[in-house]
Amino acid sequence: MTNEIMDRNNLMRNWFNNDSWMNNFPSIFDNNFPEDSTLKTDIKETDKNYEVHVDMPDFDKKDxxxxxxxxxxxxxxxxxxxxxxNDKNGDMIMSERSSGRxxxxxxxxxxxxxxxxxxxxxGVLEVDLPKLEKKVESGHHIDID
Incomplete structure (x- = not known):
């Protein structure tokens, strides 16, 4: 389901970006599709493990x-x-920094x-996930009753 939502967001982003009227819109509205809305990840697989690297800037380890x-x-x-x-009147023109879960x-x-x-x-979480050792089964003879 997550992939479907991401695909929909990419479709909408492409539609907006290819529309000449939208290309002239002020950049203040570009925040509709923030690039940092997902945790950017690299995953490497070896024979012995998976190595997962996730960009998580500004997170506290305890969180x-x-x-x-x-x-x-x-x-x-x-x-x-x-x-x-915000100032005393609550005025803020734009905020691009994110918070949330x-x-x-x-x-x-x-x-x-x-x-x-x-x-x-x-700002980078590294997770090492060792694979279970594969049990190599040797063939064995089965008697027929």
Whole structure:
């Protein structure tokens, strides 16, 4: 479902960006489709593990939650990245900084959930998910009764 929503947002963004009238609209309205609305992620797979790197700038480590269940890694967090900069009249022309709750899920099968390790440094969350060791079954003879 998340992919469908992202596809719809991309379709709308492309429609607005290709419309000449919209291209002349002031940039103050470009905030309709903020680029930072998803947690940008790199995932690397090796024979032994998955390495997940997620950009999470301005998050406090205590506000990040990581869960692995039913072959799905869920990363979520809450961010309040700004103070109120309104003047005494409450005037603010534009605010592009975001706050709120963010979440992404990744299907990563056959992980040794007890060995998952995570670090957070300079706005990047790194999660190492070791794969379960594959049991190599040797063939065996089956007798017929």
């Amino acid at each position: 990040i939650d990581i869960n692995y269940e039913n072959d799905v890694l869920t990363i979520s967090g809450h961010r309040d990245s700004f103070n109120d900069h 963010y979440m992404r899920q990744y299907h990563l099968p056959a992980v040794d959930s007890k060995s998952i390790k995570a670090t957070y440094d300079k």
